[in-house]
Every structure is written in structure tokens, then in C-alpha cells.
Amino acid sequence: MTQTTLNGEAQKPPKQSKAEEMALKQREISVAAFFEKNRHLLGFDNPRKALLTTVKEAVDNSLDACEEAEILPEIIVEMIELSENKYRIIIEDNGPGIVKAQIPKIFAKLLYGSKFHKLSQSRGQQGIGISASVMYAQLTTGKPAKIVSKTGPKTQAHLYELHIDTETNKPEIVRDEVKEWNKDSGTRIEIDLEGTYIKGNQSVDEYLKQTAIVNPHVTLIYTNPKAEQIIFPRATEVVPVPAKEIKPHPYGVELGVFIRMLKYTESRTLQSFLTSEFSRVGAGTAKEICQHAALLPNTKPAAVSREMAESLMKGIKKTKIIAPPSDCISPIGEVNLEKGLRKEINAEFYTTITRPPAVYRGNPFVIEVGIAYGGEQPCDKQVKLLRYANRVPLLYQQGAGAVAKSTAVTNWRPYGLQQSGRNLPVGPLTVVVHIASVWVPFTSESKEAIAHYSEIMKEIRLAIQECGRKLGSYVNKKKRVGAELKKRSYIEKYIPHVGDALKDLLELKPEASENIQTLLKEILEEQRGKVATVGVVDNPDYDENFANIGKEDKEEKPEGEENESN
Amino acid sequence: MKVTDKIKEVGVEIYNSILKKKQPELSSPIRSLSNVKYDTKNGFFELTGKMKLRTLTAATIKTFAQTLRMMNLSKELIEKDDIATKREAYYVSKNWGDARFKEQPESDSVMDDVEAMLEVNREQIGFIPEEKGGDVAGQLIVVDKDPDTGKEIKIDCTKMGTGAYSIPSSVEHLKFETNAKFILAIETAGMFQRLVKHNYWRKSNAILISMGGVPTRACRRFIRRMSDELNLPVYVFTDGDPYGFLNIYRTLKVGSGNAAHINKYFCVPQAKFIGVTPQDIVDYKLPTHPLKDVDIKRVKDGVKNDPFVHAHKEWQKALKQMVAMKVRAEQQAFAAHDLNYVIDTYLPEKLKDSKKWLP
CATH class of the missing domain: 3.40.1360.10 (Dna Topoisomerase Vi A Subunit; Chain: A, domain 2)
Known part of the structure; x- marks a missing residue:
């Protein structure tokens, strides 16, 4: 091939081998640089989603912080349109605040956080979210993120303006000063970024509303870019029991993590390593694991080779270990879940269920399902599915993940809904599914869908079926009552004829017919009994204004209509 | 007993049970082969006594009302010494609102029930057939x-x-x-x-x-x-x-x-x-x-x-x-x-x- 070139350049002997040439181009990729190129993995695939993701990450962090500090959260969310497609997002909480030294890393370093390393139920998990928003803002507007935080009434607030150095994944401090802040404690973040504000199913409005539904202890004060203020007041003064941190369960640990744990443990023997680093492992179980792995319980953890670790893993699998403790999970609860549903959906029938804790890969989790049937919901559309993970609404990828799949594979026909094949059923129904776990397995970093673990799918299905059975008996009752009412009104239709015919036949006075009709109606009532009232929407908790939040505005006329009429 | 008296008697019975707040009932013989036996001695089909009941149920209320209406029509015909063909009776029912007959076979059937209930011949209750005798x-x-x-x-x-x-x-x-x-x-x-x-x-x-x-x-x-x-x-x-x-x-x-x-x-x-x-x-x-x-x-x-x-x-x-x-x-x-x-x-x-x- 080189011979065919005309200018002879190709004839120069290569100074480097191809491999060396390629080696020059190879270098370390910074995490930040990687995510800069793959922003969709973090939920920044489009300008509309960017707004939602930013608000969501900040609010999630605020709620986690408040709950950990056992403070009733009061969160202010404000979005201001700076120019076309440029927005300022402000989120302020009354949480415990962040110590000065940590602020830059938390907000301007990816994969930095407290939640990744521990096993406890929290909204954030990875330590990516908020710093990714800061990075995205920097990328689209070039402006630093502004953070103010105060840890107590007697301390001073600190103000930081931060950039991320995407090459090194390190915070770049633009401004650092002490600030007066008339607040006991809390954190406020201000980010300017590119985005699009639209109402609808996947909007910030909808996200905040759904957050309010499953977090009845939270007060949210929200001002949208149209300068409309919406307040979601808290419905309960009880802070949820703070989630306990648990040690990993042996069944859920992977080899790499296991080896790392062996390396860093302070335990001197394998037995004490197993008992102290894992939950549900006592001396007996530890010995049994060692026996199954053909290792001595007094082996030094540091001396365990990769091969030995592998046989330990096998030993764990062979050993019967009781399920991890489940008191670390804090579900929403059947009562609160129903309250939330009633507020949002004006239906005839509600039922909710909180399943007993179950385990996937050594991680305890709890599935909660609620359904609202009938009322104003359309009969000819697919059911509405609301998904939550650790009290965080999941708005994107509605059809993906374990929740949609489990809902679709459930046979809904016995519960009075239409369903074709393995699709979501059709009918006037809303299904809410909440998974609470120390570690929610999302299919991606953008946390949009739950991974298809068979244990999780099974629990969702069981919960749906339990609600479904109650729904089925309600629907049947409604059918029966409907049929009875139909029969009665049919019978009542002919009562006047009986009255008139008898009056004529026996030549009675005109008012006798009325009398006969009244008596016949009484006889009928006595004979068939009272009809139960079903199918009537009687829901004082329903809040129409609340339900309309996040819905797309329909009354807005398309532009140019007025011009045409001129 | 006069036919009009028989008709009134049925009406009075129903009226009384309504006044006593008891469910009113009309019963008439089932008119089918399943309800006859062959009287070989006298040489004809005889009723065996199976009855059908019309009362305040969804299945029977309409015919209950229609039967009463039909009895009333019959009473009027006899009192005026008039007759109505089966077809005419069907048309009279068009004034009965919801209790009217949709097709003539329905009205014929109710007429036959009244006849069987009173154990009389159609002509005795004022109705005549359309068809030629032969x-x-x-x-x-x-x-x-x-x-x-x-x-x-x-x-x-x-x-x-x-x-x-x-x-x-x-x-x-x-x-x-x-x-x-x-x-x-x-x-x-x-x-x-x-x-x-x-x-x-x-x-x-x-x-x-x-x-x-x-x-x-x-x-x-x-x-x-x-x-x-x-x-x-x-x-x-x-x-x-x-x-x-x-x-x-x-x-x-x-x-x-x-x-x-x-x-x-x-x-x-x-x-x-x-x-x-x-x-x-x-x-x-x-x-x-x-x-x-x-x-x-x-x-x-x-x-x-x-x-x-x-x-x-x-x-x-x-x-x-x-x-x-x-x-x-x-x-x-x-x-x-x-x-x-x-x-x-x-x-x-x-x-x-x-x-x-x-x-």
C-alpha cells in the first residue's frame, strides 16, 4: 500500500513500532473525564432530564442528611430561568450541615461519599450524583457551583464556589469565605446549568410531588421557573426511624470485595474476621465455613491467597447462614402509602401491602405495593405505574426494570382487568411499587430502573398478587352489587304497572295505586335486603390541586393561532 | 262462577297479600308436554299440576305486571260484551308503556296463561283467534x-x-x-x-x-x-x-x-x-x-x-x-x-x- 503513494513520504522508515506509537496515546482516564463524555450514564442525556437529575440528587442528599441527623426536613427548591435554556437551581435544607473541609470533595469530586461503603438504606448510594451535576453545570455554563453550609447555631457558615478539574477529578476552589447565614444549620447549593423546563410526567414538579407522597414527614417549598410557588406541607411530624447500618451478609459478598476486606481487616484470625466483618456469622458458623473451605479457623487473614479466598467463598455457599437482619429497613408503611395515594388519585378502592423483609445477594430488602382502582381513572389505558426506590420516585424508563416486568408477568385478568399477553394490564388502576433496601440494585448509575433479581421480582409479584386478590374481590363485589341494582331498578320499573292494573282490576280509588306501589317497594326492600354501596368515590383526602401538579398545561393555545384569525 | 268474578278473585288475593306486606304471587299451570299426562281412560292430555310462579323477581316481574294488565283487559271486554282478536290485544298493550309486548307471541303466551290460570277457554275471556277453523x-x-x-x-x-x-x-x-x-x-x-x-x-x-x-x-x-x-x-x-x-x-x-x-x-x-x-x-x-x-x-x-x-x-x-x-x-x-x-x-x-x- 505504501508504494502507491506519490510524494514518497511513506517511504520513510518508521522510527517507532506501532505498539510504541499506540502506547503513547494510552493514558489514564480520569473518572471525571470519563463521565464528562458519558453524561447519559448519570442522567444528563437531555436538557430536560438535566434539570430533574440535578434537583433530584440535591434533594435526595438533603433528605438523607436530615434523616440521619433525625431532623424533620424542610427543603426549599427554586428554579430561575436566567436566559433561554439556562436555569439557576437552588436547593436549601435545614439539615446538619457539612464540615468545612468536606465541602469541596462532596460537591466537586466524583465517587466521593459516605454511602457507598456502608450498608444502610439511603437515597444516595454511589457518591456521584451531586458532583456530576456540578460538573454538568460547569460544562454547559462554565459557572462554578455555589455552596453555603452551616453546622450549628454557634458556628459560622462557609461559602464555597467550586469547579471540578476533570483531568484529576479534584475540586478547584474558586472562592472560599465565611458568610453570615441566618439559619441554625443547613446546606444551600446554587447551580447554573443548561436545561429545558417542561411540565409533565417526567418533570421536576412531578418528581417533587411524588417525593411528597412517599415522604409524608417532609415539607417542600418549591418555586418553579414560572414563579409559581407550591408548598407541600408535611403530613406527619414523625421522622422515620433512621436506617441502621449493617455489615454485609456473607451471601452477598463478591470475591474482589472479599479479598479487599481480607487485606484491610484488623482481625488476626480467619474466624474473628468472619465473625466481626459479616452479619449473622457467629463462631460456629465461622468454623463451619472454614471447614467447608478446608482452612484452619486460625489462619491469618493476611496470609489468605486468592485461591484460598475462592475456596472460602465456596465454603460460604455450602454453609447455611440465617438471613441478614431486616430491622435496618425503613419502609413507608401501609397506612402512609395509602394516605399518599389517596391524596394523588381520586379512586374508589385503595389497598396497600408491606411485604416481610426478603434477601437478594445477601442484601435485605422490603417491597411495598399500593393500588388505587376506579374513580376518575381512564378504563381504556394501560395502568399507571409509580415506582419508588428508598423513597425516591423513579420517573424515567417506566417500562424497564424489575417493577414493570413483574407487573406485566402477573396475571391481572382474575382481578378484573384486561391484559393481552405479557403486557401491562389495561384498566382504571394505579400501581405503586416501593423497594427499600440497604443497596438498591439499579440497572445504571442514573438510577432509573431496578435490576432483574429473581428474589426482587418474586417479592414484587407476591405483593401485587396480594393487592390484586383484594382488588379482585372488590371488583367482584362491585359487579354483584351492580347486577343487583340493575335487577332492582328493573323490578321497580314495573311496580307502577302492577299498581295501576290492580287499581283498574279491582276498581279501587286512584290513590290506591300509589299505596300499592309504596307497599311493593317496601316488600322488595325487605326481601332483597339493603345493597352495599360500592363504586362510589368518597375520598376526602383527595387534593385536586395537588394531583394536577406536574401535569402538562392543556389550556395553553398554540402560538400563532391569534394571527390566523386576523 | 262468572269469569269476571274469577278474575276479580285473583286480583283481590294479590291485593290482600300486598296489604299484608307479603310478596304477591301469581301462579299458572306450566303449559308444555312436561306437565301433561295421558288420561288413557278418557283419551286426552291432562295437566299434572306443575305451576309456574310470577312475582317480584327480575325474571318474572314484567310478566306479572302484564298478566294483571291482560286480566284487566279481559274483564273490560266481558263487561262491555266485546271481543278482541289476539292481534288486537297485542296492539292494546302498546298503551302499557314499559309493560307493552314487543311481539305478538309474547302477548299470546300471557293470554294463554290467563286462560289456563282461570281454567277457561279463550273465548270466555273475550279473546278470539285470527285463524280460520277449517x-x-x-x-x-x-x-x-x-x-x-x-x-x-x-x-x-x-x-x-x-x-x-x-x-x-x-x-x-x-x-x-x-x-x-x-x-x-x-x-x-x-x-x-x-x-x-x-x-x-x-x-x-x-x-x-x-x-x-x-x-x-x-x-x-x-x-x-x-x-x-x-x-x-x-x-x-x-x-x-x-x-x-x-x-x-x-x-x-x-x-x-x-x-x-x-x-x-x-x-x-x-x-x-x-x-x-x-x-x-x-x-x-x-x-x-x-x-x-x-x-x-x-x-x-x-x-x-x-x-x-x-x-x-x-x-x-x-x-x-x-x-x-x-x-x-x-x-x-x-x-x-x-x-x-x-x-x-x-x-x-x-x-x-x-x-x-x-x-
Whole structure:
């Protein structure tokens, strides 16, 4: 091939081998640089989603912080349109605040956080979210993120303006000063970024509303870019029991993590390593694991080779270990879940269920399902599915993940809904599914869908079926009552004829017919009994204004209509 | 008891139970073959007493109201000495709002229920049928009355030429004079025409009656009264098919399941079936048609459910024979031999040989 070139350049002997040439181009990729190129993995695939993701990450962090500090959260969310497609997002909480030294890393370093390393139920998990928003803002507007935080009434607030150095994944401090802040404690973040504000199913409005539904202890004060203020007041003064941190369960640990744990443990023997680093492992179980792995319980953890670790893993699998403790999970609860549903959906029938804790890969989790049937919901559309993970609404990828799949594979026909094949059923129904776990397995970093673990799918299905059975008996009752009412009104239709015919036949006075009709109606009532009232929407908790939040505005006329009429 | 009193009595009973806050009920006999037994001694179908109930249920309230309305209409007709045809009664119901009848069969059925409930004849409650009673020709003088003057009128059925005397819908007031030897009841008008045309009644000294399918009540009553009063035998001549046997002949002889409460008066137990029998098809080498599925079903149904067939081995045998042959033959099939074969050969032969009849 080189011979065919005309200018002879190709004839120069290569100074480097191809491999060396390629080696020059190879270098370390910074995490930040990687995510800069793959922003969709973090939920920044489009300008509309960017707004939602930013608000969501900040609010999630605020709620986690408040709950950990056992403070009733009061969160202010404000979005201001700076120019076309440029927005300022402000989120302020009354949480415990962040110590000065940590602020830059938390907000301007990816994969930095407290939640990744521990096993406890929290909204954030990875330590990516908020710093990714800061990075995205920097990328689209070039402006630093502004953070103010105060840890107590007697301390001073600190103000930081931060950039991320995407090459090194390190915070770049633009401004650092002490600030007066008339607040006991809390954190406020201000980010300017590119985005699009639209109402609808996947909007910030909808996200905040759904957050309010499953977090009845939270007060949210929200001002949208149209300068409309919406307040979601808290419905309960009880802070949820703070989630306990648990040690990993042996069944859920992977080899790499296991080896790392062996390396860093302070335990001197394998037995004490197993008992102290894992939950549900006592001396007996530890010995049994060692026996199954053909290792001595007094082996030094540091001396365990990769091969030995592998046989330990096998030993764990062979050993019967009781399920991890489940008191670390804090579900929403059947009562609160129903309250939330009633507020949002004006239906005839509600039922909710909180399943007993179950385990996937050594991680305890709890599935909660609620359904609202009938009322104003359309009969000819697919059911509405609301998904939550650790009290965080999941708005994107509605059809993906374990929740949609489990809902679709459930046979809904016995519960009075239409369903074709393995699709979501059709009918006037809303299904809410909440998974609470120390570690929610999302299919991606953008946390949009739950991974298809068979244990999780099974629990969702069981919960749906339990609600479904109650729904089925309600629907049947409604059918029966409907049929009875139909029969009665049919019978009542002919009562006047009986009255008139008898009056004529026996030549009675005109008012006798009325009398006969009244008596016949009484006889009928006595004979068939009272009809139960079903199918009537009687829901004082329903809040129409609340339900309309996040819905797309329909009354807005398309532009140019007025011009045409001129 | 007067019919109007009977009607009022039913009404009072219902009114009283309503006043006592008890569920009002109307019961009338079930009108079907399942509710009759064959009274072999007297020779007709009798009710066994199964009743249907109409009351305040979704399934029966409409007919409950309609029955009361129908009874009221009947009462008015009797009081005004008027009549209404079944069709007219159906149209009267159009004023009843939701209780009106959609089709005439519904109103006919309610009328039949009232009739059966009161154990009277339709004419007694003021309703008359549309259909003609049947045609008569032969050695008979019918004594009727002029509707206006009430003067006796004698109708000589030998003087009808090629036409015939038509049986009125009510026959109770008629008187008869004759010197005929027997009555021959014929299924089809076509066969009747042939016999009249060739003066068969004169040759055989008979009274000929054209039933035109299943005989009407008037026709049955006419034959019955004539046969009883003049002491004449009755012979029946129909097509050789299940309809001829089980619908036409059986209804004439023992009555129907539908109007079993009046079978006592509207049957001719002395009637005998002379043909066309299944054996005739063989004996006279008649041209045939294959039995249709409905024919076979009718036979099977008759063998299984008809008390009349249960009582007569001869009929069971004949029906089985027909099913085995899988064919049927019409009265007019004799024309294959000769147009007047039926007059010259078949009828004289059959009338002589009572062993070849069916009961």
C-alpha cells in the first residue's frame, strides 16, 4: 500500500513500532473525564432530564442528611430561568450541615461519599450524583457551583464556589469565605446549568410531588421557573426511624470485595474476621465455613491467597447462614402509602401491602405495593405505574426494570382487568411499587430502573398478587352489587304497572295505586335486603390541586393561532 | 262462577297479600308436554299440576305486571260484551308503556296463561283467534243463528259446489243434522279439493274436513261435538311424516301440552289414524323424500317425551319404522300411480281394513 503513494513520504522508515506509537496515546482516564463524555450514564442525556437529575440528587442528599441527623426536613427548591435554556437551581435544607473541609470533595469530586461503603438504606448510594451535576453545570455554563453550609447555631457558615478539574477529578476552589447565614444549620447549593423546563410526567414538579407522597414527614417549598410557588406541607411530624447500618451478609459478598476486606481487616484470625466483618456469622458458623473451605479457623487473614479466598467463598455457599437482619429497613408503611395515594388519585378502592423483609445477594430488602382502582381513572389505558426506590420516585424508563416486568408477568385478568399477553394490564388502576433496601440494585448509575433479581421480582409479584386478590374481590363485589341494582331498578320499573292494573282490576280509588306501589317497594326492600354501596368515590383526602401538579398545561393555545384569525 | 268474578278473585288475593306486606304471587299451570299426562281412560292430555310462579323477581316481574294488565283487559271486554282478536290485544298493550309486548307471541303466551290460570277457554275471556277453523264439505247440515236476529239458519254442506263451509271460531252454539257414516279429517287443502271435486263425500257418504295443518281449537271442538252428537267415527288422513303424526293427529286426538287445561273439550279421543302410515309407504310403493334432521329430532323427541306415544306401542313401532326407512311421503304422492288412485283404491282399501290403522 505504501508504494502507491506519490510524494514518497511513506517511504520513510518508521522510527517507532506501532505498539510504541499506540502506547503513547494510552493514558489514564480520569473518572471525571470519563463521565464528562458519558453524561447519559448519570442522567444528563437531555436538557430536560438535566434539570430533574440535578434537583433530584440535591434533594435526595438533603433528605438523607436530615434523616440521619433525625431532623424533620424542610427543603426549599427554586428554579430561575436566567436566559433561554439556562436555569439557576437552588436547593436549601435545614439539615446538619457539612464540615468545612468536606465541602469541596462532596460537591466537586466524583465517587466521593459516605454511602457507598456502608450498608444502610439511603437515597444516595454511589457518591456521584451531586458532583456530576456540578460538573454538568460547569460544562454547559462554565459557572462554578455555589455552596453555603452551616453546622450549628454557634458556628459560622462557609461559602464555597467550586469547579471540578476533570483531568484529576479534584475540586478547584474558586472562592472560599465565611458568610453570615441566618439559619441554625443547613446546606444551600446554587447551580447554573443548561436545561429545558417542561411540565409533565417526567418533570421536576412531578418528581417533587411524588417525593411528597412517599415522604409524608417532609415539607417542600418549591418555586418553579414560572414563579409559581407550591408548598407541600408535611403530613406527619414523625421522622422515620433512621436506617441502621449493617455489615454485609456473607451471601452477598463478591470475591474482589472479599479479598479487599481480607487485606484491610484488623482481625488476626480467619474466624474473628468472619465473625466481626459479616452479619449473622457467629463462631460456629465461622468454623463451619472454614471447614467447608478446608482452612484452619486460625489462619491469618493476611496470609489468605486468592485461591484460598475462592475456596472460602465456596465454603460460604455450602454453609447455611440465617438471613441478614431486616430491622435496618425503613419502609413507608401501609397506612402512609395509602394516605399518599389517596391524596394523588381520586379512586374508589385503595389497598396497600408491606411485604416481610426478603434477601437478594445477601442484601435485605422490603417491597411495598399500593393500588388505587376506579374513580376518575381512564378504563381504556394501560395502568399507571409509580415506582419508588428508598423513597425516591423513579420517573424515567417506566417500562424497564424489575417493577414493570413483574407487573406485566402477573396475571391481572382474575382481578378484573384486561391484559393481552405479557403486557401491562389495561384498566382504571394505579400501581405503586416501593423497594427499600440497604443497596438498591439499579440497572445504571442514573438510577432509573431496578435490576432483574429473581428474589426482587418474586417479592414484587407476591405483593401485587396480594393487592390484586383484594382488588379482585372488590371488583367482584362491585359487579354483584351492580347486577343487583340493575335487577332492582328493573323490578321497580314495573311496580307502577302492577299498581295501576290492580287499581283498574279491582276498581279501587286512584290513590290506591300509589299505596300499592309504596307497599311493593317496601316488600322488595325487605326481601332483597339493603345493597352495599360500592363504586362510589368518597375520598376526602383527595387534593385536586395537588394531583394536577406536574401535569402538562392543556389550556395553553398554540402560538400563532391569534394571527390566523386576523 | 262468572269469569269476571274469577278474575276479580285473583286480583283481590294479590291485593290482600300486598296489604299484608307479603310478596304477591301469581301462579299458572306450566303449559308444555312436561306437565301433561295421558288420561288413557278418557283419551286426552291432562295437566299434572306443575305451576309456574310470577312475582317480584327480575325474571318474572314484567310478566306479572302484564298478566294483571291482560286480566284487566279481559274483564273490560266481558263487561262491555266485546271481543278482541289476539292481534288486537297485542296492539292494546302498546298503551302499557314499559309493560307493552314487543311481539305478538309474547302477548299470546300471557293470554294463554290467563286462560289456563282461570281454567277457561279463550273465548270466555273475550279473546278470539285470527285463524280460520277449517273447511267442511259433505253430508251435513249445520244449524247456526243469524248474528243480528238470532233466527236459525240451516247451512247445507252438500250445496257448497266446489267450495266449502268454513268453521267459525266459536262452535258451541251450533247444531248438526246428518246421515253420513263417518267423518274424514284431512291435513292438506289440496287433497280436500280433490275429494270435493270428485264428490268423494257422496260416494262414501262422508263429511270431509280440511284441517289445514294442525287443527285449530274451533276445528277440534267442531269435530268433537259432531262426532259426539251424531255418533260418527272420525278418521284422520295426513302426510306420512312426523309432523302429520305427532303434531296434527296427536293434537286432534288428545290435545296439546300448550292448552292442556281445555283439552278435555278440545280433543277427539275417538279419532283413528288411517294414513299415510310408514307401512303404507311400503305397501303402496309411494315416492318419498328423505327425512330431514328436524324430522328425526321430532320423532326422537316424541318417543322420549310424548305421553301419547308412551301409551301406544303401535305408534312407537311406526315411528321406529319411519326412522329406519329414513323417508317420508306426502298425501298427494298417490298421484304417482294415478290422479284418482287415492279415491278409487287407497281410501276404500284403508277404510275397510281397520288392522292397518294406527290408534
